[in-house]
Amino acid sequence: MNSFFSRGPKYSEETIKEALNALRDGVILIDKNNKIIWSNENASKWLNLNDPFSQENIRAYFPTSEFDEFLSQSDQNSSLEAISPLNKSIFLSLQIIPLGETEKILVLRDITTPIRLEKVRTDFAANASHELRSPLTVIAGYIELMVEDESIPNNWKKPIEDLAKQSERMKSVLSDLLVLFQLESESRITDEEIVDLQAIVMAVRKDCMLAKKPPKEFKVDFKDSAVILGDEVKTQSIVNNIVENALRYCDKDGEISVNWFIDKAGGHLSIKDNGIGMEEKHLNRITERFYRIDKGRSRKLGGTGLGLAIVKYALQAHEATLEIKSELGIGSEFICHFPVSRIQIEQ
Numbered sequence: 001m002n003s004f005f006s007r008g009p010k011y012s013e014e015t016i017k018e019a020l021n022a023l024r025d026g027v028i029l030i031d032k033n034n035k036i037i038w039s040n041e042n043a044s045k046w047l048n049l050n051d052p053f054s055q056e057n058i059r060a061y062f063p064t065s066e067f068d069e070f071l072s073q074s075d076q077n078s079s080l081e082a083i084s085p086l087n088k089s090i091f092l093s094l095q096i097i098p099l100g101e102t103e104k105i106l107v108l109r110d111i112t113t114p115i116r117l118e119k120v121r122t123d124f125a126a127n128a129s130h131e132l133r134s135p136l137t138v139i140a141g142y143i144e145l146m147v148e149d150e151s152i153p154n155n156w157k158k159p160i161e162d163l164a165k166q167s168e169r170m171k172s173v174l175s176d177l178l179v180l181f182q183l184e185s186e187s188r189i190t191d192e193e194i195v196d197l198q199a200i201v202m203a204v205r206k207d208c209m210l211a212k213k214p215p216k217e218f219k220v221d222f223k224d225s226a227v228i229l230g231d232e233v234k235t236q237s238i239v240n241n242i243v244e245n246a247l248r249y250c251d252k253d254g255e256i257s258v259n260w261f262i263d264k265a266g267g268h269l270s271i272k273d274n275g276i277g278m279e280e281k282h283l284n285r286i287t288e289r290f291y292r293i294d295k296g297r298s299r300k301l302g303g304t305g306l307g308l309a310i311v312k313y314a315l316q317a318h319e320a321t322l323e324i325k326s327e328l329g330i331g332s333e334f335i336c337h338f339p340v341s342r343i344q345i346e347q
């Protein structure tokens with residue numbers, strides 16, 4: 001057996017241990033049965049191990065399916081966030097490094113400070129948005145009254161209409177921001193509901209056909225039953241945001257088609273349009289907050305720049321992923337891939 005540890009020491013074992021103990025990171029050597037061969041001081045502290053040669057199974061310290069999956073892969077670039085088994089307020093980033101043919105090194109890094117800072121930042125943004133909501137509702141309400149007031153002199157009509165448009169835009173951005181903060185603060189859906197995806201698509205289609213500029217065609221094809229286990233509001237938000245974009249980014253003669261099918265990998269919802277399309281270079285960035293290819297066009301058409309970020313988080317809450325295909329001048333396709341665990345097969 002070509003074991004790393006059977007190669008024999010080149011340096012004295014004590015020197016190597018001393019060096020590893022001096023690291024800020026935690027280091028754990030694991031054998032092929034996931035038993036702890038040795039752990040440095042920081043790792044022993046975070047795992048509350050009394051003995052560096054503990055021989056215990058590392059899975060006992062991180063008893064989740066995500067950790068099992070992470071442990072079985074050998075991609076050194078992937079990392080997993082976990083909580084210290086000793087202290088729930090310590091956040092760790094874990095990384096696996098294969099060693100020889102059978103052993104592994106588990107590297108643990110304390111990421112409590114960056115995680116806390118990120119939380120402070122998002123809490124601040126969420127609180128600021130909440131604080132802005134009430135005054136904005138009052139301002140928008142008065143502006144609306146002024147738009148309808150016949151006694152307002154003519155030379156004030158245009159500025160008041162502009163004010164009304166801008167306050168509507170602020171309300172949309174604020175409302176999308178609040179949805180996004182809410183999604184970010186929850187990780188997984190805990191209260192699962194039975195969601196009829198086809199009914200959601202049909203309702204969104206109805207609204208879309210009543211829009212000021214409806215599409216020329218809106219086809220819907222559900223090959224299989226589309227009942228999923230998830231969250232109704234989040235699922236509506238996914239379909240709504242993608243369909244709204246399909247409508248927004250079609251010039252004239254817009255054609256939208258929605259398809260659903262199930263295969264071994266799960267359920268797949270495709271929303272396709274024949275709109276302006278996008279260049280390849282934008283595709284992996286358009287789910288970022290406020291990333292817009294043409295800011296002017298998006299704003300003019302009522303976009304907030306947050307729709308696809310909301311879609312991404314709402315899909316993540318379902319352990320689902322988003323695939324985007326697009327060609328400039330031809331159109332775009334957004335495919336939501338739901339895992340098998342989310343599909344409810346009707347009896």
Ligand code: ADP
Pocket residue numbers: 241245246248249273275276277278286287291292293294298299302303304305306307308309331332
């Ligand atoms: P927005 O409110 O600006 O539409 P989104 O987050 O929904 O924000 O989308 C981000 C950007 O992705 C858009 O500004 C647009 O440039 C591009 N985009 C999204 N959907 C489509 C589509 N169906 N066709 C072309 N471009 C799109």
